Amino acid sequence: MPIETKLTKLLGIRVPVVQGGMQWVGVPKLVAAVSNAGGLGVITALTQPSPDALRKAIQETRTLTKNNFGVNITLLPSITPPDYEGYARAAVEEGVRIFETAGNNPGPLIKYFKSKGCIVIHKCTTIRHAKSAQRLGVDALSIDGFECAGHPGEEDIGGLVLLARAAQELDIPFIASGGFADGRGLASALALGACGVNMGTRFMCTVESPIHQKIKEKIVASTEQDTVHIFRTLHNTARVYKNAVAQQVVALERRPGGAKFEDVRELVSGQRGRLVYEIGDPDYGIWTAGIVMGLIKDIPTCEELLKRIERETEEAIEGLAKLRVPEAKAKL
Numbered sequence: 022m023p024i025e026t027k028l029t030k031l032l033g034i035r036v037p038v039v040q041g042g043m044q045w046v047g048v049p050k051l052v053a054a055v056s057n058a059g060g061l062g063v064i065t066a067l068t069q070p071s072p073d074a075l076r077k078a079i080q081e082t083r084t085l086t087k088n089n090f091g092v093n094i095t096l097l098p099s100i101t102p103p104d105y106e107g108y109a110r111a112a113v114e115e116g117v118r119i120f121e122t123a124g125n126n127p128g129p130l131i132k133y134f135k136s137k138g139c140i141v142i143h144k145c146t147t148i149r150h151a152k153s154a155q156r157l158g159v160d161a162l163s164i165d166g167f168e169c170a171g172h173p174g175e176e177d178i179g180g181l182v183l184l185a186r187a188a189q190e191l192d193i194p195f196i197a198s199g200g201f202a203d204g205r206g207l208a209s210a211l212a213l214g215a216c217g218v219n220m221g222t223r224f225m226c227t228v229e230s231p232i233h234q235k236i237k238e239k240i241v242a243s244t245e246q247d248t249v250h251i252f253r254t255l256h257n258t259a260r261v262y263k264n265a266v267a268q269q270v271v272a273l274e275r276r277p278g279g280a281k282f283e284d285v286r287e288l289v290s291g292q293r294g295r296l297v298y299e300i301g302d303p304d305y306g307i308w309t310a311g312i313v314m315g316l317i318k319d320i321p322t323c324e325e326l327l328k329r330i331e332r333e334t335e336e337a338i339e340g341l342a343k344l345r346v347p348e349a350k351a352k353l
């Protein structure tokens with residue numbers, strides 16, 4: 022029996038699971054596989070070198086799935102910002118109706134998408150930001166706890182409290198993000214008041230994920246202890262895989278006098294990170310991964326993964342329901 026939530030109804034999907042934007046990973050093949058499996062696949066706009074390339078990625082995804090999918094636009098601190106408006110316009114003109122926004126100052130983008138009748142899910146890491154996105158008119162929020170891969174913000178609030186706070190404070194639906202990989206996780210998110218989950222690292226480690234097999238195997242072999250935070254001292258914290266390069270960055274940040282971005286620029290280069298996925302060398306550069314690696318034990322297809330999550334969620338919910346016993350029996 023499918024699980025119906027506000028998210029499945031809002032997005033027209035079967036399983037309340039979103040594949041979050043992932044730089045170098047959220048490409049048509051994976052996006053279509055997630056959507057075909059009943060979740061929401063999301064193309065990462067900035068992985069494409071230009072708005073025109075994004076158009077082509079959207080067209081390619083359409084040839085691979087008839088189901089709904091979305092586009093992520095991530096607003097990052099940058100000296101020469103990408104053409105966000107161009108990417109947004111290209112996606113809307115190509116008929117995309119679901120967007121995940123993330124990062125700083127999403128107001129103008131949200132306003133634009135809403136003026137075009139699109140559904141916007143804004144991803145953020147604090148209740149304060151969630152409430153301001155709610156005021157801007159987003160349809161749902163994706164609440165990323167401290168566990169998450171990538172940018173957890175600077176407040177270090179774990180998902181358990183953050184999601185419960187979201188349930189107390191928000192008036193619109195929210196999904197839980199950071200640390201989710203299975204049906205137990207989805208059932209717990211639903212119990213906390215979320216209407217689904219957003220997953221990154223788990224989808225990286227699927228058959229259809231475009232990264233090198235050796236990196237997928239590295240994720241399976243890794244534990245919850247294999248991530249580290251870089252850029253803490255630059256107030257742009259990012260949870261990444263704990264390899265020698267990441268540890269070197271942290272060492273530079275911790276030296277007396279600290280480090281400026283210039284001092285670590287070469288180590289954290291996006292191109293080096295991209296090559297990790299291409300050549301399959303986990304030590305070649307910085308790459309994003311979450312502590313949820315500890316829960317990941319295999320490399321399934323997206324179809325197998327989402328079927329399993331559906332089944333496990335049902336079992337978890339039924340298992341909890343069985344904890345209820347008639348009053349008389351409980352007293353024995």
Ligand SMILES: Cc1cc2nc3c(=O)[nH]c(=O)nc-3n(C[C@H](O)[C@H](O)[C@H](O)COP(=O)(O)O)c2cc1C
Nearest residue numbers: 041042043044123169170199200220221222309311
């Ligand atoms: C390889 C990778 C790249 C990511 N890139 C982005 C990105 O470009 N934009 C974004 O909003 N989130 C990005 N994220 C974060 C995910 O969308 C998601 O919020 C996060 O992975 C959730 O935590 P989890 O990995 O524990 O599921 C990335 C995550 C991973 C694993």
